[in-house]
Amino acid sequence: MLLERLGIEVPVVQAGMGGGLSRHELAVAVSEAGGLGTIAVNGAASISRELAAARALTGRPLAVNVLLPFARRDWFAAAAEADVVVTFWGRPRRRHPGTWLHQCGSVAEARSAQAAGADAVIVQGVEAGGHVRGALAALELLERVRSALPAGYPLLVAGGIAEREDVVQALEAGASAAVAGTRFLLSAESRAHPEYRQRLLGAQDTILTELFGASWPAPHRVVANAATERWLGRDLRGPLLNRVINRLLAPGARYTPAALQARMITAQRPSGRVLTPAAPTDDGPRTLLDAGPLYAGETVARISDIKPAADLLRALAP
Ligand SMILES: Cc1cc2nc3c(=O)[nH]c(=O)nc-3n(C[C@H](O)[C@H](O)[C@H](O)COP(=O)(O)O)c2cc1C
Structure with a gap:
């Protein structure tokens, strides 16, 4: 059992x-x-x-x-x-x-x-x-x-x-x-940022994308925010150049020093092409609400x- x-x-x-x-x-x-x-x-x-x-x-x-x-x-x-x-x-x-x-x-x-x-x-x-x-x-x-x-x-x-x-x-x-x-x-x-939780409460739809794939080029389900609005067109995976950059960064993911990772996350903006998988936590940078992934499953609509x-x-x- x-x-x-x-x-x-x-x-x-x-x-x-x-x-x-x-x-x-x-x-x-x-x-x-x-x-x-x-x-x-x-x-x-x-x-x-x-x-x-x-x-x-x-x-x-x-x-x-x-x-x-x-x-x-x-x-x-x-x-x-x-x-x-x-x-x-x-x-x-x-x-x-x-x-x-x-x-x-x-x-x-x-x-x-x-x-x-x-x-x-x-x-x-x-x-x-x-x-x-x-x-x-x-x-x-x-x-x-x-x-x-x-x-x-x-x-x-x-x-x-x-x-x-x-x-x-x-x-x-x-x-x-x-x-x-x-x-x-x-x-x-x-420990999701309170506004991340609020935005999910108002969401009906999710997007399966590869946008926030810097260092981890893998599909993920999110709700829309400024970064998805900026980058996602018909191809929901994201622009080819972004995906190429994501793949190039992947082999080093395990060995990137924590301090460098933290700098990349703090510098992340919706207009940047390097979009890491870090989601907005209640003790992390607020900028991730618009520049990071708002992960959610399809149940968010319910x-x-x-x-x-x-x-x-x-x-x-x-
Ligand atoms: C916000 C969020 C973060 C997640 N992070 C991880 C993770 O770090 N490791 C993992 O094994 N799965 C992770 N998952 C996937 C879950 O293990 C699980 O497959 C998923 O939550 C199930 O779908 P649901 O969100 O509709 O319940 C995450 C899911 C969500 C919603």
């Missing part, structure tokens, strides 16, 4: 939302309410600090998210102190003996994660917010992955989860648990409030 393995009662996982959008406050609130909360920050020191802050507040299980394009060896050592490690975007490989989940966007990727020893895979649908790995709707990919992997192998589903009925549908389709990002981004405990994460978890519980 996956829930026993994860040590949780409610089959709902709060997605790791990177660059510090989901830190200990959110993860603790979700885990305390019976789900699995996930910390997502960059760097071994930040992972250790957030995990220690969370451990001081809860004895419940906690997950740490590791983005493979950026992770260095010491990130994994720090993340291994969590009860669960969730990896994303890269070749699935077991890095520690504990519970490990890998988020996948295709049947092939799910197969290779299972073969690499992942304890479960998260099947991510194209409707998801943030970086989008696959091209199929979540429940369609779930069905394909379910038929391709051994019976009983635990699957979680991400994308399109904002209400109890979504969780029920996912469980009925064979998932052991559901993963929600955007719904928890719009919580009291998320969300009209910001609530404490514990209330959200209770509302999602089947």
